[in-house]
Amino acid sequence: MSSLDPGISTSLDQLTQRGKPRRRLWRDLSEILVKTALVLCTSFTLIITALIIGILAFETGRFFAEVSISEFLFTTQWSPMLGETKSFGIWPLVAGTLLVTLVAAIFALPIGLVTAIFLSEYAPSRVRAVLKPVLEILAGIPTVVYGFFAVIIIAPSLQATSEFLTGDRLFGTYSAGAAGIAVGIMILPIVISLSEDALRAVPRGLRDGAYALGSTRFDTSVRVVVPGALGGIMASYLLAITRAIGETMIVALAAGGLAHLTILPWDQVQTMTAYMVQIFLGDAPATGVEYKSSFAVAGVLFLMTLCMTIAGYRILARFREEYE
Amino acid sequence: MSAADHRLLQDVLGRGTARRQDRRRLFDRGFLLVCLCITTIAVLALAVLLVSVLVEGIPGLSWDFIDRYTSRDASKAGIKAPLWGSVWVAGICAVVALPIGVATAVYLEEFAPKNRVTGFVRLNITNLAGVPSIVYGILGLTLFVRMFGLFGPALDPSMEVGGRIYAIYYDVTGEAIRVPAAARGEAPTLADGTIGYVEEIEDGPDGELIFTDRWTPVTLSVVPEDADDPATVGAIDAYSAAEPADFEVVRPWYYLQFPFGQSVLAGGLTLMLVVLPIVIISSQEALRAIPNSLRAGSLAMGATRWQTTYRVTLPAAIPMIMTGAILAMSRAIGEAAPILVLGVALFITDVPSNLMDNFTVLPMQIYNWTNRWQEDFRELAASGIIVLLGALLAFNAIAVLIRQKLQRPLQ
Numbered sequence: 250m251s252s253l254d255p256g257i258s259t260s261l262d263q264l265t266q267r268g269k270p271r272r273r274l275w276r277d278l279s280e281i282l283v284k285t286a287l288v289l290c291t292s293f294t295l296i297i298t299a300l301i302i303g304i305l306a307f308e309t310g311r312f313f314a315e316v317s318i319s320e321f322l323f324t325t326q327w328s329p330m331l332g333e334t335k336s337f338g339i340w341p342l343v344a345g346t347l348l349v350t351l352v353a354a355i356f357a358l359p360i361g362l363v364t365a366i367f368l369s370e371y372a373p374s375r376v377r378a379v380l381k382p383v384l385e386i387l388a389g390i391p392t393v394v395y396g397f398f399a400v401i402i403i404a405p406s407l408q409a410t411s412e413f414l415t416g417d418r419l420f421g422t423y424s425a426g427a428a429g430i431a432v433g434i435m436i437l438p439i440v441i442s443l444s445e446d447a448l449r450a451v452p453r454g455l456r457d458g459a460y461a462l463g464s465t466r467f468d469t470s471v472r473v474v475v476p477g478a479l480g481g482i483m484a485s486y487l488l489a490i491t492r493a494i495g496e497t498m499i500v501a502l503a504a505g506g507l508a509h510l511t512i513l514p515w516d517q518v519q520t521m522t523a524y525m526v527q528i529f530l531g532d533a534p535a536t537g538v539e540y541k542s543s544f545a546v547a548g549v550l551f552l553m554t555l556c557m558t559i560a561g562y563r564i565l566a567r568f569r570e571e572y573e
Numbered sequence: 574m575s576a577a578d579h580r581l582l583q584d585v586l587g588r589g590t591a592r593r594q595d596r597r598r599l600f601d602r603g604f605l606l607v608c609l610c611i612t613t614i615a616v617l618a619l620a621v622l623l624v625s626v627l628v629e630g631i632p633g634l635s636w637d638f639i640d641r642y643t644s645r646d647a648s649k650a651g652i653k654a655p656l657w658g659s660v661w662v663a664g665i666c667a668v669v670a671l672p673i674g675v676a677t678a679v680y681l682e683e684f685a686p687k688n689r690v691t692g693f694v695r696l697n698i699t700n701l702a703g704v705p706s707i708v709y710g711i712l713g714l715t716l717f718v719r720m721f722g723l724f725g726p727a728l729d730p731s732m733e734v735g736g737r738i739y740a741i742y743y744d745v746t747g748e749a750i751r752v753p754a755a756a757r758g759e760a761p762t763l764a765d766g767t768i769g770y771v772e773e774i775e776d777g778p779d780g781e782l783i784f785t786d787r788w789t790p791v792t793l794s795v796v797p798e799d800a801d802d803p804a805t806v807g808a809i810d811a812y813s814a815a816e817p818a819d820f821e822v823v824r825p826w827y828y829l830q831f832p833f834g835q836s837v838l839a840g841g842l843t844l845m846l847v848v849l850p851i852v853i854i855s856s857q858e859a860l861r862a863i864p865n866s867l868r869a870g871s872l873a874m875g876a877t878r879w880q881t882t883y884r885v886t887l888p889a890a891i892p893m894i895m896t897g898a899i900l901a902m903s904r905a906i907g908e909a910a911p912i913l914v915l916g917v918a919l920f921i922t923d924v925p926s927n928l929m930d931n932f933t934v935l936p937m938q939i940y941n942w943t944n945r946w947q948e949d950f951r952e953l954a955a956s957g958i959i960v961l962l963g964a965l966l967a968f969n970a971i972a973v974l975i976r977q978k979l980q981r982p983l984q
Contacts, residue, residue, distance in 0.1 A: 276877060276880075277877075279879065280877050280878065280879050283879045284680075284684060284878075284879070286676065287676050287677070287679060287680035287684060288680060290672075290673045290676035290677045290680065291676070291677045291680045291681065291685075291694060293673060293677070293849075294677060294694065294697055294698050294701060294849070294850070294853070295694065295697060297701060297712070297846060297849070298697050298700070298701060300712055300715075300716060301704065301708060301709075301711075301712050304711065304712060304715050304716075305708075305711070360611050360614065360615065363607065363608055363611045364608070364611055364612055364615060366608065367608035367609075367611075367612055371605060371608055380612065380615075380616070383615070383616055383619055384615075386619065387615075387618075387619055389900070389903050389907075389965065389969075390622075390907070390962070391906070391907025391908070391909070391936050391961060391965075392907070392909075392910075393907070393909045393936040393939050393940050393943070393958075394622070394626070394907075394939070394958050394961070394962070395622075396940070396943060397626070397939065397943045397954055397955070397958060398622050398625065398626075400943055400951075401625060401629065401951065401955075402621065402622075402625050434618055434622075437615060437618075441615075465597050465598060465600070465601040466601055466605075467597070467600050467601040467604045467605075468597065468600075468601075470604075471604075488703070491703050492703075494705070495703075495704070495705025495706070495707065495708075496705075497705065497706065497707045497909075497910035497913075498909050498910055498936070498940060501940070502940065502943055502944060522705065522707050522910070525707055525711075525914065526707075526910070526913060529710070529714075529913060529914045529916060530913065530916075531916065544711065547707070547708055547711050550705060550707075550708065551704065551705075551708050554703055554704060554705055555700060555703070555704070557703070558699065558700050558702075558703030558704075559696075559700065561703075562696070562699050
């Protein structure tokens with residue numbers, strides 16, 4: 250220490266705080282206080298999860314006191330508003346949700362993957378510089394705007410197209426198809442950015458090897474890079490589908506309000522989220538059984554998305570391990 | 574080597590006939606074309622969306638539209654209440670979500686040991702990020718709007734903090750007079766010389782009366798029952814002095830009631846739940862991007878963990894944390910589903926002035942207008958969307974500016 254410049258020596262003393270027990274005490278105390286505060290903040294996230302599960306379980310329990318679980322799970326009629334003949338079979342709502350999600354997936358997953366391949370393997374940096382902000386804008390648009398888009402543009406164009414192709418106006422004002430396409434546009438940025446991350450994570454060496462063997466870019470992308478990134482792509486699909494299942498405002502605006510079992514995209518359907526909107530917007534008294542049913546529906550929705558999120562991140566974690 | 578492997582090797586090596594090589598080139602070109610087409614679709618989708626909104630919404634856009642309350646008459650409707658509601662809700666959400674979110678990220682990245690418990694916490698946060706926002710609405714409804722029913726119904730709260738309570742009397746001229754009271758339902762004892770307050774009334778430009786929110790003190794005089802009424806302001810009949818006509822709670826901005834009811838505070842806190850996982854995850858990524866050598870340097874100088882975090886890691890990570898925070902807040906401004914579940918009134922004609930005021934937000938108003946049949950309201954919705962997107966854009970621009978100010982190169 251003696252060889253050091255005296256100024257540096259004092260500042261070093263200050264930093265290490267040698268020989269000042271009072272300051273050291275204060276320092277250790279504040280360290281403990283800060284750490285406690287941080288732990289409290291962190292445990293808040295656990296409290297949120299516990300509260301969600303607790304509230305949904307409690308309210309669902311109250312609902313099942315009035316409607317049997319077997320009716321909820323094993324009947325296929327959902328008509329909570331029909332006075333004396335109410336029935337609570339969840340399947341029409343699940344089917345509606347899945348139909349909208351299916352349309353969205355058919356629209357967004359292939360387009361998303363191809364765009365991701367294009368961005369990661371083909372696109373020159375100038376094209377990327379244009380496309381990336383476009384995707385960010387798409388990702389930042391509130392979903393209610395997509396709902397407006399579905400009602401104003403997508404539904405009328407589907408009507409016109411079906412009339413032109415078959416001579417019959419298959420699609421109504423509200424349809425699973427119109428909502429599904431809007432949901433598809435909404436999840437497109439998620440698919441693209443997550444898939445692109447997965448494709449970029451594939452080591453360069455694999456690509457170089459394929460090129461060295463005389464592959465074209467297409468061969469490299471489709472036979473080497475995509476199989477290599479399959480885990481990440483699957484995870485991106487799962488996470489995007491989770492978002493589609495939980496999407497509310499688009500389906501509340503564009504999918505209609507009729508809960509029935511159908512696989513026809515031009516029918517109107519009611520999804521689980523749209524049913525909850527109908528209830529909470531005040532169609533039902535807060536003490537009625539139909540009001541309580543919305544909590545049971547929320548429970549089903551929560552379980553579905555929870556399973557898919559866990560599966561998605563499991564796959565993603567394994568995929569990351571592969572290359573790290 | 575199996576036959577299939579052999580074929581694959583031949584494929585990859587491209588040893589086939591010249592024709593096959595041509596075909597592979599064709600695939601390559603064809604795929605590029607497909608890529609370009611599909612990418613164009615994505616860009617076109619955005620373009621169509623924006624153009625359709627602009628075409629429908631631009632004609633209805635004016636300062637009046639922004640500065641008017643909603644109305645059942647489409648030509649007179651404006652967006653003032655939801656615009657300010659969004660500002661309040663976003664402000665509350667940011668004030669609560671950002672500190673908690675960043676603190677959680679700091680703990681997980683800088684302090685927490687890597688063990689089962691913290692592993693579970695991390696998994697839990699990624700799961701929370703995947704929970705649909707409408708489910709958070711249900712949580713907000715039970716936790717904030719109703720508080721599990723512990724304090725009674727929201728319209729008749731059993732606990733109030735920070736409000737000033739006044740008893741309302743009418744004096745002999747019919748003027749309403751406020752007199753400070755100790756509690757709701759507890760009439761103050763009036764005596765000659767007690768101070769009350771009357772609201773100032775101004776003459777409007779068209780001759781109508783404008784009730785201001787300024788109150789001026791007057792001295793009261795209690796008039797015995799059999800006396801002649803001196804018709805002056807502040808003279809109260811003795812028989813009405815014991816029984817105030819009503820009670821009124823004047824709410825400063827910090828006034829609280831329990832449960833919160835459908836108030837801006839409940840809305841902001843519910844949105845906080847929605848964006849908290851996003852803030853945490855993006856802040857974690859920001860902290861993870863800081864090179865370990867910086868931390869090691871600080872620790873080697875004898876700094877504690879918290880000193881290292883506060884003086885070295887956090888300042889370096891702030892620009893990236895800000896970016897994540899901007900994205901999270903944009904999400905909060907655009908969310909309608911959780912607010913909708915809270916059961917907020919659809920027809921609000923006032924700007925929130927305290928934490929317990931009713932409110933609505935831009936996306937709710939847009940939903941409400943889009944959901945109507947009349948073409949006029951659809952156009953209003955489009956104008957509302959332009960305001961919403963404009964607000965988001967302005968918000969992002971401001972945040973980017975702040976970020977650039979804060980950004981200093983790592984040395």
